[in-house]
Amino acid sequence: MHTKRAGEIMIQLDHYPHIPYWFTIRQAIAEMETAEIDQDGRRSIPRVVLVFDEAYRLMGFVRRRDILRGLLPSFLQNSHSSLGGKEYDIKVDPNLSEVFSDEETDEIRELANTPISTVMNPIVHTADAEDHLLKVVREMVVNNYYMLPVQREGKIVGVVRSIDVLHEIAGLVL
Amino acid sequence: MARLTHPFRTTEGESSALQKLRRRFDLFRELLDRNNQVLQIIGDMEEKAQGEYLFDLTYVRTILEQLRDAVHATVDLLIDLGGPEYQVLKDRANAIESQIALLLPGTHPVEPGPMVLPFSRIDSRDTFLVGSKNAQLGEMKRLGLNVPEGFAVTAYGYRCFLEENGLQQEIDALLEGLDIQNHDDLVAVCDRLKVIFEKSQVPGDLASGIRDQHDELLSRRGAGRVALRSSAIGEDSLFSFAGQYSSFLNVPPDQLLKRYRDILASKFSPRALFYLLSHSIGEQELAMSVGCIEMVDAMVSGVMYTRDPIDPDADTVLVHAIYGLGPYLVEGEVSPDVFKLCRERAGVVESTIRTKARRLVLDPEGGVKEEPVPEADRDVPCVDERTLQSLVDIAARLEDHYGHAQDIEWAVDRATGRVVVLQARPLRLLCDLPVSERVDLDGLKVLASGGTTVCPGAGGGPVAVIQSADQVGEIERGSVVVAPNPFPALAQVLDRASALVTEIGGSASHLASLAREKRVPTLVGIPKLLDRMVPGDVVTVDATGMSIYAGMQDELIQNRRPEYDLFEDTAIYDLLRRLLEIISPLNLVSPTEPDFRPDRCVTFHDITRFAHQRGIEEVFHLAREVGRQRDAGAMLDTVLPLPVHVLDLESVLPDGTQTWSKERDIPEGPFRSFWSGMLKEGWPGHLPNPNRFIPVSASHGGNLHSTQFTENSFAVIGRDYALVSLRLGFHFTSVEAMGCDEPEKNFVRLHYKGGGAAADRRQRRIRLLAELLSRMGFEHIVKSDFIDSVMTFRPREEILETLARLGRLTLMTKQLDMALSNDRVTGWYREDFAKRLGLASERVFPL
Structure with a gap:
């Protein structure tokens, strides 16, 4: 049986939400809340928004959790706000969230106006449109991604998602 | 970036291109003046043609002379501006003038022919x-x-x-x-x-x-x-x-x-x-x-009006009759019998029989003489029913034939007993009393008053406020339409409106012309009108009396019914109307239509419309050409990372030799307003940690050939004029505006084109712009990813406010196309921007 290549199962870039890096977290949320991806009749909402620069070059991506991190009121953040943290960090008690008040709501609204570039992640791995399905699977598993940008002849042409990869695998095993 | 000399305030160093532009701009301003003058003259003529005002041939001749001069001046200015290719307009103007000459009395030379x-x-x-x-x-x-x-x-x-x-x-x-x-x-x-x-x-x-x-x-x-x-x-x-x-x-x-x-x-x-x-x-x-x-030896003579001039809709025929020859009637020597006849049934509705003691008869020696009427005949009707029936038949025939009410002289021939028609001419009557004196306005609650009557009359109904073209479809029949200004899309509501009122406006707008044509009572120029009118409240607009009253005032509406019929059939009105037919209709509406050509101008209105449009374009093109030349102006010293050349058309910047124009030196006016909007919105922030984010590759979308994303930006500024042309990222914006103290000359025009994203996202951005601009009062032409949007006829303050919003919108939408992956997100951005710009949000967008 023919197994597909990345270019065959990817979502065209036109159909995937993306924004310029100076847009705000708020605007990224709007993209996520309104976008609906229709892949061969299977509908889903995006978990990632791509971020581009002025020259329309791919700079990075933001996931839901990056957005949520960007909105966390300061007192609930660990002293180190990057992914993972360090061993000697003081743990913040999440029960503090019970003090959630108008003040925190205001802070969230304010944080939502910070540029998306403050919470986005760099693009480290990409797939090529000609990459075999299994190569894509490996990249995702090893790097813990559920989405990979796909390039063709040096240009970003779309994204391949774990859900679409799984769909192809399902065709093989079910 | 090289610092450039600032050549434009010293004649010596001023570039010839800028000098040329300045000259053209002066011509353009004059053209706007002249164009406005033509519209005012046409407006005045249309107003007179409505029949509410008396005028004479002197008026017609004088106004035609003024109109002719203004049209020729407009055409000459356009030729100066754009060159001999517009000469054909001159020919059109001359041809229209010849048509006018044919209509005027006395301009027909008496040619040899039969005597x-x-x-x-x-x-x-x-x-x-x-x-x-x-x-x-x-x-x-x-x-x-x-x-x-x-x-x-x-x-x-x-x-x-x-x-x-x-x-x-x-x-x-x-x-x-x-x-x-x-x-x-x-x-x-x-x-x-x-x-x-x-x-x-x-x-x-x-x-x-x-x-x-x-x-x-x-x-x-x-x-x-x-x-x-x-x-x-x-x-x-x-x-x-x-x-x-x-x-x-x-x-x-x-x-x-x-x-x-x-x-x-x-x-x-x-x-x-x-x-x-x-x-x-x-x-x-x-x-x-x-x-x-x-010579008809008249037994009875009379005059018949085929309509009752006091009540022209009543379908009655009025007959006046006396014994003998006619002169005693027309000269008022004898009071006639008067019969009011029903056209349908030919029966007498009402009659007044007077004593007719004398009559004029033929003198066998020649001429006429008076004789007494036999006693028995004096107090009886001088015409019988058969004669009246004949008269009604004649009335109907002549009215049908001529198409309007007639004033007919007739006689009953003594020899045959038959009715002879001696003369027929259009029924002409003058207004008896100004109607306002007959209506009791005391006790009515005045909601607003003042302004200018564009079309007389009164109309009532529920208030419908309409701010922009996209609301036109919402207007229900019988509404009193209230709008901020007479924007052209209002033309579409005229068939449904019982009256139209605007906050600003004059009698020279296109809309005014249409309102008169459709006879919708229209009152313009009432400040703060929108604050005072509550949508849905029933009001009565008295355009004649320049007031708006609470409630439905039927008596007033009935009394204000324009008495067109009383005037329409007089020859002088007929002359004016025939003149207007070759002066006022507008055939060249949209510059995008293939027929928008000088040789298609068939009225003076067409000529000025064409000249106005092409005048704007000529200046725009030259300004862009000059603006692109790097040595043509100074650089704007601004906090925005945007190199902009400034061309000072009217020496509005302070004297000096600086090579840079500072933002703060720009005087209040269209450019300053636009730029302040840009500054308020602010330039998108820089990438905080560029080393961490190495671009992977370009996408496949858009116009990627450009590497200098802000090249070729320039601004041409005058006292109340500005043309700003910006290249921002992948899109091109140009904003042209006039914001002077005369609202009728003012306009804002926005061109917006292109983008870096795929076509559907670029088009979504244009649709978003179109909707926001509509709410601001713009009207536009959209083609794919291009929009040409225009707002006209606004007071200076509003023009400046609009420009500030456009400045903000320009930066808000910079590369927005990239983000518009679907219609829902486009809707979200639209409403978000509307809120930030303080624009009314008609819809709550559900996320």
């Missing part, structure tokens, strides 16, 4: 040859109506009479330097002219022509006498001439030529001459034709 013409060879097209009265007799004969036989002595006959006797030179000499306001001088000149005419001879061939026709008429009809009646050329277009010239009844053969001469001389009665000259009609412009008509 006498029997009525059987005349119809209504011959008014320039035989005058209206004769022509209509010929026309009615052709229709088969019972009219007297006869013939006309033509205008050419009159010319021959003058030439043969060398009269023109004498007339000219006497009239030269005559002060018509000096009554004694006027009478002296008229007396002198009368003597001259009396001494003059009817030329031999004319005399024999008249005699031959006369003899032929008498022998054919077996009649004894004729009537000679004046039928001046142009009398139909100069309604007040009626009754100014002589007519003679029952003329014996030996007095035929004398009476003919007397009628010609009656042109120079003090009253008639005063009228001519005081209305700027040259004496030579009015040739005199005379009708020689078989």
Whole structure:
């Protein structure tokens, strides 16, 4: 049986939400809340928004959790706000969230106006449109991604998602 | 970036391109003035043509002269601006002028032709040859109506009479330097002219022509006498001439030529001459034709109006009748019986029978004489039902034929007992009383007042506020439409509106013209109107009285009903309306249509519309050309990372030699407002940690050939004018605006094109812009990823406010296309921007 290549199962870039890096977290949320991806009749909402620069070059991506991190009121953040943290960090008690008040709501609204570039992640791995399905699977598993940008002849042409990869695998095993 | 010299305030260093642009800009401003003048003149003429105001031929001539000058000036300015390719407009203007000349009285030269013409060879097209009265007799004969036989002595006959006797030179000499306001001088000149005419001879061939026709008429009809009646050329277009010239009844053969001469001389009665000259009609412009008509021995004479002038919709016919010959009626010697007849059933609705003690009859010696009416006949109706029935039939036929109400002179022939029609002309009446005096306005609650009446009348209904073109479809029939300004899309609501009111506006807008055409009571220029009108509340707009009242005021509406019918049929109104047909319709509406060409201009309005549009474009193109030249202006010293050349058209920047223009030096005006909006929105932030984010690759979308994303940006600025052309990222924006103290000259025009994203996202951005701009009051043309959006006719403050918003919107939408992956997100951005820009949000966008 023919197994597909990345270019065959990817979502065209036109159909995937993306924004310029100076847009705000708020605007990224709007993209996520309104976008609906229709892949061969299977509908889903995006978990990632791509971020581009002025020259329309791919700079990075933001996931839901990056957005949520960007909105966390300061007192609930660990002293180190990057992914993972360090061993000697003081743990913040999440029960503090019970003090959630108008003040925190205001802070969230304010944080939502910070540029998306403050919470986005760099693009480290990409797939090529000609990459075999299994190569894509490996990249995702090893790097813990559920989405990979796909390039063709040096240009970003779309994204391949774990859900679409799984769909192809399902065709093989079910 | 190299710092450039600032050459534009010193003539020495000023680039020739900028000098050229400045010259063109001056021309452009003048063109706007002239264009505005033309629209005002047309507006004034349209207003007069509505029948609410009286005017005379002097008005028509004066206003035409002004209009002609303004149109030619506009065309000349466009030719100066854009070159000889616009010469064709000049030809169009001349052609329209020739058409106008044909409509004006007296401008028809009297051409050689027959000197006498029997009525059987005349119809209504011959008014320039035989005058209206004769022509209509010929026309009615052709229709088969019972009219007297006869013939006309033509205008050419009159010319021959003058030439043969060398009269023109004498007339000219006497009239030269005559002060018509000096009554004694006027009478002296008229007396002198009368003597001259009396001494003059009817030329031999004319005399024999008249005699031959006369003899032929008498022998054919077996009649004894004729009537000679004046039928001046142009009398139909100069309604007040009626009754100014002589007519003679029952003329014996030996007095035929004398009476003919007397009628010609009656042109120079003090009253008639005063009228001519005081209305700027040259004496030579009015040739005199005379009708020689078989004398009807009238048992009864009368005048019939085919409509009741006081109540023209009532479908009644009014008949006035007396015994004997007609002059006693028209001269008011005898009070007539009056019958109000129902057109449908021909029955008498109402009659007033008066005592008619005297009558005028034919004198066997020639002329007429008075005699008493037999006692028994005095107090009974002088016409029977059969005659009334005939009259109603005639009324219907003539009205059908001419298409409007008629004023008909008739008689009952003693010999046959039949009704004879002696004359028909359009029914003309003047307004009796200003209607406002008849309505009791006390006790009505005034909601607003003032402004300018664009179309008189009153209308009531629920208030519907409409701010932009996209709300047009929401207006229900019978609404009182309230709008901030007369924007063109309002034209679409005119058929549904009971009245229209705007906060600003004048009588020169296109919309004003349409409102008058559709006769929607329209009042403009009421400040803070929108604050005072509550949507849904029932109000009555009294456009005539320039007030808005609470509630539905039926009596007022009824009374304010424009009395068009009373005026429409008068000749002078008819003349004005016919003139307007070749002056005011607008055929060239949209510049995007293929017919938007100079050779398609068929009215003066078309010409100015075309010249205005092309004027804007000529300046725009040249400004862009000059703006692109790096040595043409100074650089704007701004916090925004955007190199912008500034071209100072009217030395609005402070003197100095700096090579940079500082933001703070820019005077208040369109550019400053736009730029302040840009500054308020701020430039998108820089990438905080560029080393961490190495771009992977370009996407496949958009116009990626450009590496310098902000090249070629420039601004041309004047006192109340600005043209800003920006290249931002992948899109191109240009904003042109005029924001002076005269709202009718003001406009904002936005062009927006392109983008870096795929086509569907670029188009979503344009749709988003279109919707936001609509809410701001713009109207636009959208083609794929291009929008051409225009707002006109706003006060300066509003123009400036709009420009500030456009400045913000320009940066808000910078590369927004990238983010518009679907319609829902586009809707979210639209409402988000609307909120941030303080624009009304019609819809709550559900996330």
